[in-house]
Each structure stands twice: as C-alpha cells, then as structure tokens.
Amino acid sequence: MSWTEERIDQLKRLWGQGMTASQIADELGGVSRNAVIGKAHRLGLEARPSPVKGGDAAASGGSSPAAATPAPEKAAAPPPRPAPTPAPAPVSPPPAAAAPAPAPTTPQPIVRSIGPGGFQRQAPGEQSSPIPPAPPRRLVPAKPSAEMADKTSLLDLNDKVCKWPLGHPGEPDFHFCGEPINPGFPYCLEHCSVAYQAQLPRRDRRPPPPLPFGGPRVR
C-alpha cells in the first residue's frame, strides 16, 4: 500500500478525530500502526497525548536485548530535544480586513451547524459547558443521500443478498445488487449467469477477449 492523496486525507481526519494509530491503521488497511504513526509525524500531525513523554529514557540497566546506541552521547552531550513545540496553533480564521460592526441589536436566533456524527456544533460565541459531552470517537458511515437510501451498501451485505458490485468503489453511487441470492452462490441468478459459465471444449471456446482495463483503476 502507498500513501495516496485519499489515504493521507483520511489519516489526517481520523487522527484529528482522536482515533488511535491502531484504529486508523485498521481503518485504512494495508498499513501497520507504526506506519500510521510514522506518516503522522512526517505530516506534522503531532501533539497527541502520548503515554510516553519526558522522563529519563533508558535509565535502568541494560535488560533490553538490543540497545542500538549504548548511550555514550548521554554523558557527553545534553539531550538534543529541548523543543517540544507546545502549541502547533491550528489554523485560525483570518480576520476580515474591514471588521464589521458587531452590533446586532435584534436578538438573533442561535444557529448551530450539525457535525459529522449528528451532534450539534457549538455556535460561534456560544459558551460551552464546563465539561462538554465528548463527540463520538468513531463515526460510522451513513447513507449520504436519499438516492442511496434504497441501495445496497457494503454494510448492507449479508449471506442472503447478491454481492455483485455495481459501479466502482469510490464513486458516489457505488453499491451492490442486493437481490436475493441464488442459493449456494454469493450472487443472484442473473449475476450468477455472468459470474459462472459452463466449461466448453477448447475447440468451441471463444478467443479470450481483451482486458476491459489496462490495470488497477487510478483515481
């Protein structure tokens, strides 16, 4: 697996949502949690509560089987990591050049936007409670549109419906057939006829058609 644009974007979002590196790696698939952590650091996504910080490192006796550096530098040079970068300071909204006069005399109704998990976002300027309820840590995919409401999504697959894919993964209307299966097969009768064909004698076989694509689909 490689870090495509989509996967990096997903890593950023999930990391920002507080998912652990293991969860993210599991979500992305094809990568280890170490890969996720390493990538997150290279992207500069640090500043996560780490179980390990400060403290004296490798102070106790050498019980470890492999100590790459037996710490000669420790006695000679001071620890070269004195910059923990306290506040990465996320993007702050750029103040408008001409600041509008903040004098709405008429009481405005509080307008809140809806977050990805369905929770109400805090309105600008609205006070938050001292201990705000934590948003859901793991967001489950939802039907993005009414058009998909009756379509069979990946999560709708089970042993009773046809798993024949329609469209391509990543496309907005990608879904599965969903018709009742031909018993004993993962597809319905119609798609079984496409997926399985009787073995003909060589002399009666059609020459192999050209591949419908030149390789993996690139988006």
Next chain:
DNA sequence: CCCTGATTCGC
C-alpha cells in the same frame, strides 16, 4: 501480558 505514541535507522 495488553495497549498507547515516539523515535531510530536501514532501506
């Protein structure tokens, strides 16, 4: 033991 993130370093 399990989990976590941080860091190193060979590729």
Next chain:
DNA sequence: GCGAATCAGG
C-alpha cells in the same frame, strides 16, 4: 519517504 524495530509509559 517509508515502516519495522525498538523504546517507554499506562
């Protein structure tokens, strides 16, 4: 740039 190996705390 990537990620396994390693470290270190909970």
